[in-house]
Amino acid sequence: MIDLENYTPGPAGGTRVRRDGEKWTLIITRELRHPPEIVWQAITEPAHLREWAPFDADGSLARSGDAVRLTWTGTTNSFEITVTQADPPRLLEYGDMRWELEPLGSGTRLTLWHSIDRRFVTWGAAGWHIALDVLQRFLDGKPVGRIAGANARNSQGFQRLVADYAKQFAAEPPAPAP
Secondary structure (H helix, E strand, O other): OOOHHHOOOOOOOOEEEEEEOOEEEEEEEEEEOOOHHHHHHHHHOHHHHHHHOOEEEOOOOOOOOOEEEEEEOOOOOEEEEEEEEEEOOOEEEEOOEEEEEEEEOOEEEEEEEEEEEHHHHHHHHHHHHHHHHHHHHHHOOOOOOOOOOHHHHOOOOHHHHHHHHHHHHOOOOOOOOO
């Protein structure tokens, strides 16, 4: 169950881009109130990912060399990835994503690198912004339900985030989805 009434995304921030031709890399940093071991479970285990991530995984992402099928939420678009690096609870890399978890007091500094077509970088930034907000609420024991795909695009604040990230990145947002 998605609780959109109790969720409004905060201001755009904590995200920057590295430009390289048509592929840009989003670099998103969040400070979470939970230790790396807890965050590691949330970013690697299918049951946890279903609570917040914009994709489903048909297996754990916690071991290097494992092949896992990811399906983007609200689509039939699935693809197989191989976990290229898994060093629990510090580093996870697969496909076009790299996650780093650093201890920060009693919490964690999470940094995500996601290579994305430059045409969709503002949507990616807004989508990950919302997903990581939902992750924080899930970890805090106050879940609002996964807000991804069309639910994210239709949520309060998504278009505001897209516009704000477009200004920050000096990028054109894509045309709205039909």
